[in-house]
Amino acid sequence: MSDTVKGDWPLYEVFVRGKRGLNHVHVGSLHAADDRMALTHARDLYTRRNEGVSIWVVRSEHIAASTRDEKDPFFAPSADKVYRHPTFYDIPDDVPHI
């Protein structure tokens, strides 16, 4: 890699709130020199047609992520607790509103 490659703007991840009442959702990434530029670029790149009412940008290197999916024991604790789901419990059909 040359110096110009190293001097490239850092990578940011972009999250957009589509409309009030919804969560921010990851939509992609972009390069920018700083946070403010990242927000402006995100607006120009990801919301040209009213796709959002709010944007978050965060440097990609600041994101901590779970490991890869294959044979990953990370999510195993949630797989063996069927009693966390409402369908685990047998309730007679004639009990209303439950």
Added chain:
Amino acid sequence: MTTSDSASSTSSAAGPAGPRPEGPDEQDLEQHFDATIARDQRIEPRDWMPDGYRRTLIRQIAQHAHSEIIGMQPEGEWIMKAPSLRRKAILFAKVQDEAGHGLYLYSAAETLGADRADLTQRLIEGRQKYSSIFNYPTLSFADVGVIGWFVDGAAICNQVPLCRSSYGPYARAMVRICKEESFHQRQGYELLMTMMRGTDAQREMVQDAVDRWWWPSLMMFGPPDDASPNSAQSMAWKIKRHSNDELRQRFVDMTVPQAEKLGVTLPDPELRWNAERGHHDFGTPDWSELQRVISGDGPCNAQRMERRRTAHEEGAWVREAASAYAAKQAKQSERARKGAAA
């Protein structure tokens, strides 16, 4: 939020899901990958994937991104020459979209570990290709309409199935792009309808543009299936969903009635409806021309590359200034923080 697409391409601890050392579980990983594809589920950035799958995707996505970026040029030439403010505003928005499409795609390529600056460099040095179609000149304003109708129409045929491509970030970028392509195609067709309602000279301009762009548009789908060696593997990996010839046929079938409605003639004497097949028969594009244009000998290859190179070089000081400004601001706010803490 649990994981981030392109976070995997940074040099942080969450580093690229690169090839693991060959080990006893390499086979298991491959089986897991194959099973995910077989179940029609998406492969995501941090999943294990075969090197060939990664390489193929980076090449295809980069080539696609480069096409969008170079694709700004043929139409961009007409922004200053557009015949009305309405057409100028529309064309401006369209060319801006093409830039956006390029950036969505570069972003997808980066989730595979590709480096943005490196991709740009590869384009500028001619080490990666872009679509042959953008090496043809835009000689009249009717070309702007025909590009929207044919070129963006062909792009839609190609890209709609890619919305179900097996690689998640690529498929998601394509969904975004396809939504916008529809505007591109419709503005082109509307432009042509307007010209066809005009003078004889305007109608001649439209027909002339149709004559020049038809065959290059058919070539956009790539060589015929029996001469497209990588297609089978791409289809097995579900990167591609349909063969070049299938998509080309779809484009012809879609375009013929639109041409009739518009009142232009598609320049192919062999073009006719085949009731038995339920499709249009059509002539064979000049594949040697496609070869020539791909290998750099098209009418505008040198000009397109030169323009891209110049834009990159002339923008260098802006990129550097922004970096310098960001560094200065960061230093100042660091100092302010320290001052407040003291």
